Amino acid sequence: MATTRVLITAGEIERRIGELGRQIAEDYSKEPIILIAILKGAFMFLSDLARAIPKPVRIDFIGISSYGKGKTSSGEVRLTKDLDMTIEGADVLVVEDIIDTGVSLSYLIHVLEQRRPRSIQVIALLDKPERRLRPVQAVYVGFKIADQFVVGYGLDFDEEYRNLKDICVLES
Ligand code: IMP
Ligand code: MG
Numbered sequence: 001m002a003t004t005r006v007l008i009t010a011g012e013i014e015r016r017i018g019e020l021g022r023q024i025a026e027d028y029s030k031e032p033i034i035l036i037a038i039l040k041g042a043f044m045f046l047s048d049l050a051r052a053i054p055k056p057v058r059i060d061f062i063g064i065s066s067y068g069k070g071k072t073s074s075g076e077v078r079l080t081k082d083l084d085m086t087i088e089g090a091d092v093l094v095v096e097d098i099i100d101t102g103v104s105l106s107y108l109i110h111v112l113e114q115r116r117p118r119s120i121q122v123i124a125l126l127d128k129p130e131r132r133l134r135p136v137q138a139v140y141v142g143f144k145i146a147d148q149f150v151v152g153y154g155l156d157f158d159e160e161y162r163n164l165k166d167i168c169v170l171e172s
């Protein structure tokens with residue numbers, strides 16, 4: 001296994017998610033909000049975020065794959081698991097671990113918009129704005145980070161490191 005260096009500690013993540021949860025509860029007057037987590041990277045973020053929103057939420061999961069093995073996107077996006085719920089007329093918040101090129105998210109938003117939700121917004125724990133190829137904007141961002149490959153707190157490299165409590169940079 002490669003070595004890792006802590007970039008954002010578990011405590012910093014927890015505090016920031018607390019702020020985001022309170023902000024979301026203030027911003028959404030209608031209930032419930034449907035939180036849609038993108039598998040697999042967002043599972044841990046979803047679990048903490050859902051508990052930080054002091055309002056009724058519904059939860060669903062969607063699977064897309066854009067990365068093969070390794071650190072760069074293949075550019076091709078596929079739906080690997082669809083939602084269980086219908087989202088027509090609902091306020092949807094897509095929960096993403098990290099926005100990198102924006103290719104996966106722009107594809108996903110296009111797919112979900114065709115189902116006519118009342119609103120659709122994005123929350124991303126991490127954002128690498130330098131790498132953007134598609135113009136996707138998250139209304140809520142946990143942390144902006146530089147162009148480096150990170151793991152932990154749900155994020156993987158070849159399916160490893162998802163269970164780290166901190167967000168870490170993979171050194172080599
Ligand atoms: P995008 O389509 O390039 O924006 O890729 C987004 C997806 O790629 C994320 O949901 C992650 O699963 C993965 N990804 C992008 N950057 C990283 C990283 O630094 N570490 C781990 N996964 C990443
Ligand atoms: Mg991944």
